[in-house]
Amino acid sequence: MSDLPARRLLLVHAHPDDESINNGATMARYAAEGAQVTLVTCTLGEEGEVVPPHLAHLAPDRDNALGPYREGELAEAMKQLGVGDHRFLGGPGRFRDSGMMGVEQNDREDAFWAADVDEAAALLAEVIREVRPQVLVTYDPNGGYGHPDHIQAHRVAMRAADLAADPGFRTDPGEPWEITKVYWNRVPRSVVIEGFARLRETLAEPGRLPFTKVASVIDVPGVVDDWIVTTEIDGTAFAAAKTAAMRAHATQIAVAEPFFALSNELAQPLFTTEYYELVRGRREGGGRETDLFDGLDGLDGLEGVEGNVSAEQQNGAAL
Numbered sequence: 666m667s668d669l670p671a672r673r674l675l676l677v678h679a680h681p682d683d684e685s686i687n688n689g690a691t692m693a694r695y696a697a698e699g700a701q702v703t704l705v706t707c708t709l710g711e712e713g714e715v716v717p718p719h720l721a722h723l724a725p726d727r728d729n730a731l732g733p734y735r736e737g738e739l740a741e742a743m744k745q746l747g748v749g750d751h752r753f754l755g756g757p758g759r760f761r762d763s764g765m766m767g768v769e770q771n772d773r774e775d776a777f778w779a780a781d782v783d784e785a786a787a788l789l790a791e792v793i794r795e796v797r798p799q800v801l802v803t804y805d806p807n808g809g810y811g812h813p814d815h816i817q818a819h820r821v822a823m824r825a826a827d828l829a830a831d832p833g834f835r836t837d838p839g840e841p842w843e844i845t846k847v848y849w850n851r852v853p854r855s856v857v858i859e860g861f862a863r864l865r866e867t868l869a870e871p872g873r874l875p876f877t878k879v880a881s882v883i884d885v886p887g888v889v890d891d892w893i894v895t896t897e898i899d900g901t902a903f904a905a906a907k908t909a910a911m912r913a914h915a916t917q918i919a920v921a922e923p924f925f926a927l928s929n930e931l932a933q934p935l936f937t938t939e940y941y942e943l944v945r946g947r948r949e950g951g952g953r954e955t956d957l958f959d960g961l962d963g964l965d966g967l968e969g970v971e972g973n974v975s976a977e978q979q980n981g982a983a984l
């Protein structure tokens with residue numbers, strides 16, 4: 666496909682809503698800059714809990730209609746982010762949401778958690794060879810917070826990156842393609858702590874927020890010591906797009922920016938600067954990158970993009 670944009674970013678997520686929470690600002694920014702942004706979601710999120718009471722009937726133990734409904738929510742979120750290329754791994758409904766660790770839904774034959782990693786990865790490798798992304802974003806090996814589908818999404822994404830580059834893997838989905846840079850979603854601990862401090866202050870003002878309970882640092886996926894974070898994408902200019910995308914996932918998320926809550930009703934900060942750990946590929950210089958395409962020949966620092974690490978940031982990241 667020679668008509669693809671020069672810069673191509675692939676994100677692999679477990680459920681509809683994960684992309685907007687983790688990477689909404691990043692996706693909106695790169696889409697606005699003309700990069701190809703491809704999202705692959707592994708399940709429809711059929712096992713999710715439903716936040717708004719008037720939609721509670723969609724739940725798996727009632728109408729079991731959450732999957733198709735969330736497809737619609739995701740489509741709306743993509744519209745808000747300006748992302749045109751969205752796919753479900755193997756097609757919608759191929760893999761079912763597994764639910765939290767230890768629940769019996771994980772044993773279903775079609776559960777994503779029960780899927781053969783190589784088989785699922787082969788489906789993703791086909792997408793990689795078609796889209797030829799230079800950059801892949803997914804979760805860390807613990808899926809950020811231990812959810813089975815997130816762990817599986819990590820395994821499938823990492824395996825697919827290898828398969829796509831392997832000349833011994835099938836030839837029908839196109840030429841082998843090696844992804845140059847692989848990132849895991851992260852949040853620096855200091856940023857989370859500061860976010861919760863702001864949240865507690867705001868909550869103390871009567872009537873300011875629709876939330877009463879506060880999550881804790883361990884509820885936030887991917888939190889690590891600051892030095893582990895290699896890359897930060899300033900998506901402040903795309904805050905409105907990110908919050909709109911999160912709002913589109915109304916069955917899952919209640920938003921009162923700059924905060925939100927999931928079905929557990931525990932409020933947490935909403936970040937519009939998004940953070941990453943580069944785990945495959947080279948980092949230029951010693952500071953935090955500010956562009957996922959940094960160091961890729963001819964692709965970083967494109968016109969109008971503040972992609973280069975400034976001296977100030979390089980010094981700052983030595984902390």
Ligand SMILES: [Zn+2]
Binds near residue numbers: 679
């Ligand atoms: Zn998820």
